[in-house]
Amino acid sequence: MSDHVPLTTDRPGQVASAAPPAPGRSRRLGDRGLAVAFISPALLLLLAMSVFPLLWALYLSFTDYSATRGGPANFVGFGNYTAILTSAQVHTRALTTLIYVVGAVGLQTVLGFGIAYLISRRTHGRGVLTTLFLVPMMLSPVVVGLFWRFMLDAQFGVVNSMLGSVGLGQVEWLTRQRTALLSLVVVDTWQWTPFIMLIALAGLTAVPKYLYEAASIDRASEWFRFRTITLPLVWPLLLIAVMFRAIEAFRLFDLVYILTNGGPGVSTETLSFHIYKVAFLGFNTGTASAYGILMVLVVIVLTQFYLRYLNKLKEG
Amino acid sequence: MRLATAAMLLVATTMTACGGDKDDGAKASAPKAPATIPELTKDPLTLSFIWFDWPPAKALETFANAEYKKERPNATIKVNTVPNANWHDAMFTQFAARKTDFDIAILDSQHIGEAVTNGNILDLTDFVKKNIDVEAYNPYLLAAYGQYPQAETGKRDENASLYGLPLLGDTWTMIYRKDLIGDKPPQTWDQMISAAEKCQSENPGVSGLAFHQANGSDAAAVTYNTVNGVYGGNLWDSKTRKIDGVLNDAAGQEAMDVLVNKMKPLTAKGSGNWFIDEVNAAVAQGKACIAFNWIAASGGLLDPKQSTLGTTREQILDKLGFATLPSQKTNLVPLGGMGMHVSAYSSTANQAEALNFMEWFERADVQKKWAAAGGVPSRTDALESPEFLNAGPFNQVYTDSVPRMRDMWNVPEYARLVNIENTNVNAALNGAKKPKDALDDIAKEQQGVLDSSGRKGGGGL
Numbered sequence: 039m040s041d042h043v044p045l046t047t048d049r050p051g052q053v054a055s056a057a058p059p060a061p062g063r064s065r066r067l068g069d070r071g072l073a074v075a076f077i078s079p080a081l082l083l084l085l086a087m088s089v090f091p092l093l094w095a096l097y098l099s100f101t102d103y104s105a106t107r108g109g110p111a112n113f114v115g116f117g118n119y120t121a122i123l124t125s126a127q128v129h130t131r132a133l134t135t136l137i138y139v140v141g142a143v144g145l146q147t148v149l150g151f152g153i154a155y156l157i158s159r160r161t162h163g164r165g166v167l168t169t170l171f172l173v174p175m176m177l178s179p180v181v182v183g184l185f186w187r188f189m190l191d192a193q194f195g196v197v198n199s200m201l202g203s204v205g206l207g208q209v210e211w212l213t214r215q216r217t218a219l220l221s222l223v224v225v226d227t228w229q230w231t232p233f234i235m236l237i238a239l240a241g242l243t244a245v246p247k248y249l250y251e252a253a254s255i256d257r258a259s260e261w262f263r264f265r266t267i268t269l270p271l272v273w274p275l276l277l278i279a280v281m282f283r284a285i286e287a288f289r290l291f292d293l294v295y296i297l298t299n300g301g302p303g304v305s306t307e308t309l310s311f312h313i314y315k316v317a318f319l320g321f322n323t324g325t326a327s328a329y330g331i332l333m334v335l336v337v338i339v340l341t342q343f344y345l346r347y348l349n350k351l352k353e354g
Numbered sequence: 355m356r357l358a359t360a361a362m363l364l365v366a367t368t369m370t371a372c373g374g375d376k377d378d379g380a381k382a383s384a385p386k387a388p389a390t391i392p393e394l395t396k397d398p399l400t401l402s403f404i405w406f407d408w409p410p411a412k413a414l415e416t417f418a419n420a421e422y423k424k425e426r427p428n429a430t431i432k433v434n435t436v437p438n439a440n441w442h443d444a445m446f447t448q449f450a451a452r453k454t455d456f457d458i459a460i461l462d463s464q465h466i467g468e469a470v471t472n473g474n475i476l477d478l479t480d481f482v483k484k485n486i487d488v489e490a491y492n493p494y495l496l497a498a499y500g501q502y503p504q505a506e507t508g509k510r511d512e513n514a515s516l517y518g519l520p521l522l523g524d525t526w527t528m529i530y531r532k533d534l535i536g537d538k539p540p541q542t543w544d545q546m547i548s549a550a551e552k553c554q555s556e557n558p559g560v561s562g563l564a565f566h567q568a569n570g571s572d573a574a575a576v577t578y579n580t581v582n583g584v585y586g587g588n589l590w591d592s593k594t595r596k597i598d599g600v601l602n603d604a605a606g607q608e609a610m611d612v613l614v615n616k617m618k619p620l621t622a623k624g625s626g627n628w629f630i631d632e633v634n635a636a637v638a639q640g641k642a643c644i645a646f647n648w649i650a651a652s653g654g655l656l657d658p659k660q661s662t663l664g665t666t667r668e669q670i671l672d673k674l675g676f677a678t679l680p681s682q683k684t685n686l687v688p689l690g691g692m693g694m695h696v697s698a699y700s701s702t703a704n705q706a707e708a709l710n711f712m713e714w715f716e717r718a719d720v721q722k723k724w725a726a727a728g729g730v731p732s733r734t735d736a737l738e739s740p741e742f743l744n745a746g747p748f749n750q751v752y753t754d755s756v757p758r759m760r761d762m763w764n765v766p767e768y769a770r771l772v773n774i775e776n777t778n779v780n781a782a783l784n785g786a787k788k789p790k791d792a793l794d795d796i797a798k799e800q801q802g803v804l805d806s807s808g809r810k811g812g813g814g815l
Contacts, residue, residue, distance in 0.1 A: 102813060105450035106472045107766075121812020128815065192624020193641075213626030215786045299439070301569040302626060303781025318443045319769040320803075321450065322814025 092334075099328035106321040118328035128329075130304065131312045134219070138308060139287045141223040142230075147280055149227065150234025155268070157235075158242040168239065175232040183296030186225045187212070190297075215305045218298050222306055225293055230283060237279035241272035274351055281344050285337055309333060384470050384517060385698050389480035391713060392706040400430045401707050404445055404456040405692070407435035408630075410522055410650050410729065417727040418711075425714060429707060438630075439570045442769055449474040449699075457700040457708045460521055460692045462572075463498045468766040470502045470517050475695040476705065478712075479515045485713045486519065490733045492756050495520055499693030499732070504592065504764045507686075508757070517695060519712050520732035522650060524690030525755045526580060527748045529637055529645045529652065532675045534560070539677035543584050543612070546644060546680045550620045553643035562620030564642035568629040569780035572772050575762070576688050578613060578779045580646075580679070583686030583760050585609040590763060590800075598801040602793045605683070614782050614789040626784040637674070638662065648690050649748045650730055652676070656747070676748040678755050689759040691730065725749075767803050770814070774799045 067075070099118055103111035122128050157167050174182070189196050190211035198208050211221045245268060253263045291310040294300055300307035300315075307315075313333070317326035405411045411433050418431035434456060436444040442465065448454040449472060461469060469475045478500065482488065488496060497505035500518035505511050528546070530539050534553050540546035550562030566573040579589060587605035590597045600606075622641065625632070630651045636642040638654070638661040654660050655674060656667050664670040679687045694715070696708045714720055721731040725742035730752055736742055737753045763771060775796050782792035806813060 104813075106446055106468070106474070108472065118812055121815055125812070125815045193622055193636075208623050210624040210626065210784075213624055213784045215784070299568070299570045299627070301777065301780050302784035303569070303786040304777050305781070305786050315773060316814040318447070319773050320767070320814040321446065325812055325814045 095327040096331055098324050099331050101324045103324045103327075104321045105323045111324070114324065118325045119332065121325065122329050122332060127304075128309075128312070131307050131309050134306065135288060135290070135308045135310075138219060138222060138226075138290065139284055141219075142226045142287050143280060143283045145223060145227045146231045146234050146283060147276065150231045150279070151238045151272075151276060153231065154235045154238035154242055158239060168236070171235055172232045174229045175236075177229065179229065179292040180296055182225065182229050183293045186221075186228075187297050190221055212298050213302055215302055218302060218306045222290075222293055222297060225297065226287065226290070230286070233283060234276070234279045238272060238276055241275035242268065245271045274348060277344075277348055277351070281341065281348075285341070288337060289333065383473050384475055384477040384515075385473065387476040387478050387481045387696060387705070387709060389484040391481075391485070391709045392702070394426070394706055394710055395703045396428060397703075398428050398430070399703060399707055400432050401458065401704060401711060402456040403431070403433045403458045403460055403694075404454075405433055405435055405460040406438040406441040408438070408651060409653055411435045413728045414521075417724060417729065418715075421720065421723060422711060422714060426707070426710070429711075431711075441571075445469075446474075449697075452699055454697040454699045457697055457704040458711070459695045459697055461518065461695050462692055463689065464572075464762050464764045464768040464772070466500070466502050466517055466693075466695075467504070467764045468768060469695065470515075471766040474698055475517050476698055477515050478517055478519065478696070478709075481709060482516045482519070485709075486716050490718065490735060491520070492732075492734055494759060495523060495732045495756065498689050498759070498761050499691065502764065504761075506592075507760045518693035519716055520691070521694045521715070522691045523730040523732045523737075523752060523756070524648050524650045524692075525687050525752060525759060526576075526646050526679055526690070527649045527652060527751045528677045528679055529647060529655065530675045530677065531560075531640075531643050531673055533673045534643050537675065539675060540644075540680050543581075543680045543682035547612075547616050547620070550644045554620055557643070560641055560643055561622040561625075561636070562643050563617055564621060564625065564628065564633045564636040564645035565617070566629050566633065566646070567618075567621070567625060567780060567783045568627045568632075569776045571629065571776075572762075573629045573776065574779035574783060575772050575775035576690075577646075578610065578775065579760075579762060580686075580688045581613045581617075582606055582609040583684060583688070584679070584682045585612065586683035592763070595804050596801070597804065598797040600797075601800070602797040606793060606797075607790060610782065610789045610793045613779075618783050626780065640673075646679070649752050650690070652748050653728065653746065671747060674747075676751050678751050678758070685758050686760045687755045687758045689761040691732075765804075770803050771800050774803070 098111065100113055100115060101111035102114050102117075153171060157164055157171075160167070188194075190198075192198055192208055192210045192213065195211070197211065201207070201209065209217060211217050249267045250263060253267060258266075289310045290308050291314060294306055294308055294311045295314075298306045300311050309329075310333070313326055313329045316322050316329060403414070405414070415431055415433040418433075422429060422431060442462075445454075445456075445459050445461070445465070446468065448456070449469065459469070459475065461475075466475075470477075482500075493510035494505065494508050496516070496519075497510035497514075499520040500516040501510060501514045502517055503511075503514060505514065528539060530549075531553070534557060535549045540549045554560065554562035566577050568574060582589065582601075582605070585605050585608050587603065587609050588600050591600050621628075622636065625636075628636075630647060633642075633645050633647050634651065634654060637645045637647075640662050656670055658665050658667065658670065661670050663673045679685075694708075694712055696705055696712075700708065715724070716733070718733060718735055721733045721736035722739050722741045725731045725736050725739060726745055728745065730749070731737060731742060737756065742749050743753065762768070765771070778787065778792040778796045778799075781787040782789045787795070
């Protein structure tokens with residue numbers, strides 16, 4: 039028999055710490071042991087699937103290892119990092135990625151917030167509208183890429199067909215330098231605007247009604263109410279959504295792979311797409327690992343700055 | 355403190371795990387297949403192939419299960435397919451894991467160097483000597499699908515090792531609209547461009563030319579290489595491993611100029627990402643006067659269900675003609691097709707079965723049956739047989755093209771070389787780069803890849 043822990047205590051001010059262990063429970067497996075036993079499978083899985091590969095990639099990033107060539111992983115110090123940071127090819131891809139992230143996330147934020155604002159003002163059919171707007175977000179990016187590829191086809195695509203019916207000429211959406219990147223921005227915006235909309239809608243719904251009522255009593259204009267009540271209260275939440283979307287957009291791969299394959303030439307190759315080529319065309323695993331680690335570092339550093347700004351905003 | 359200890363333990367484990375690979379270096383050469391086929395199992399066995407998804411893959415599975423089973427009833431053939439764009443990655447990521455779910459890899463001829471250098475496929479030299487009648491083939495065909503180091507164009511080095519045997523021969527055919535440009539196909543590249551120009555101007559809505567321009571796989575690269583060959587250019591000097599100054603010499607520049615400034619304006623708007631399927635679609639819908647495509651992918655053009663050119667095969671053939679490529683300064687044509695290679699990581703029983711399958715497949719009677727089933731054989735007797743020549747209107751084109759073939763490089767760096775060429779040719783075709791700049795960039799970047807073997811870090815950029 040195990041010893042029973044008293045439910046009450048003689049000492050005033052002290053509360054009984056825990057319920058008695060179940061009959062038959064091992065003496066050795068205390069509360070702490072039980073907690074470890076429950077957490078360890080998830081912890082091991084996390085270590086095996088995330089932490090271990092990350093550390094392995096970190097190690098490989100300092101070597102010239104190739105997954106297919108085998109052979110020893112020779113230590114090259116910061117050689118891979120220096121080569122990546124000084125490569126003109128990487129600079130080009132970084133600029134492409136930057137233009138894409140700013141263009142896509144900017145457009146999504148404006149549209150997403152606009153749609154959310156319009157929906158929040160409706161009293162009827164709000165649920166149905168929200169659900170309908172969320173559909174693109176639920177589709178696989180590969181599926182989205184494939185049907186947009188057909189829709190944007192210069193010869194047979196529905197987009198050019200519609201442009202033709204209103205007297206406009208054919209546009210080479212996916213095979214010209216400027217339109218190809220624009221097409222990626224448009225397709226990504228189509229798919230991910232609902233995400234911003236959803237977060238913005240949550241923020242708009244949470245704005246206390248009495249603030250608007252007070253503003254109405256003061257005969258505040260619509261624009262004044264938006265500028266001084268709605269936007270400041272929704273802004274922090276919107277910025278979090280922007281942060282998530284920017285991180286996602288920064289590592290864009292699938293849409294590029296399906297829609298343009300990085301073309302024409304390399305004009306729509308993003309950093310992630312370039313890593314894929316370094317990793318799998320030449321199987322330069324060491325370089326690709328360093329490239330990946332650098333991308334993670336960029337995201338971490340930028341996110342830290344961003345979060346600090348958000349905290350300041352919150353404190354303010 | 356505990357967290358730090360755990361982290362150190364994890365790093366140590368990581369280092370230990372990585373250190374295990376250091377022994378692989380000594381094994382980085384292709385293991386040898388036995389000269390004699392080992393005893394085969396009597397238990398049920400599945401012999402797996404890996405290829406990309408296209409009609410010949412389905413044809414091979416059907417043919418092999420129907421015919422090979424007569425000889426080996428316990429064996430089932432499974433041809434696993436992946437999209438063309440993932441073909442190289444699908445094979446080589448498994449090779450990298452030193453474990454494959456396929457026994458026979460169907461490699462593009464240019465993949466051989468990478469697979470041999472990494473020790474991913476068996477050395478078949480002794481096996482071929484004992485089991486295959488090498489005299490039955492055009493020497494270059496046998497070399498192109500198996501020899502490493504690469505043979506000179508048109509030749510085979512009998513002292514070099516063989517790592518594969520031909521599965522499917524292929525080259526480009528010129529597909530032309532007989533009803534629009536006449537029964538007689540253009541004989542020179544200049545005549546072909548003139549005919550396409552005239553046809554386009556006389557037939558609104560129909561473009562003069564359709565060819566591969568995409569930046570994936572080897573699409574745009576093969577197109578440039580073909581024109582380069584026809585205009586007397588060279589891809590490299592294999593002995594000195596020199597590309598810069600060879601590819602972008604006067605002949606190479608002329609070829610790029612012809613491709614971008616004379617041929618591209620005759621293609622449909624937005625065709626800058628076209629590959630096999632898009633070119634076939636344009637022909638089948640009557641949207642192109644002259645097109646270029648791989649013979650092995652042209653069968654669908656004769657299917658009335660997929661064509662607007664006629665309701666029967668005969669009606670379609672009244673309008674479509676198939677011819678060998680026009681010549682100009684040379685008569686070179688691109689070598690396509692693939693060979694069979696035995697995975698070094700397959701089980702012993704499956705490797706034995708794979709060798710037996712290859713020996714069976716290369717027999718004269720089986721090659722003719724493969725031809726009749728829609729395949730493109732490689733043995734000369736099969737290529738000249740009625741079974742092959744009567745099986746498709748483009749088969750004579752293949753037989754006539756065999757002595758004219760030229761391949762790309764099959765060095766281990768192939769995947770990077772072809773990517774550089776694809777992206778730059780695609781950029782030139784779509785106005786993202788000037789033709790001369792694109793060609794100079796190809797030469798410079800490819801040379802950089804060949805010269806970068808001793809580089810400390812940053813390989814692959």
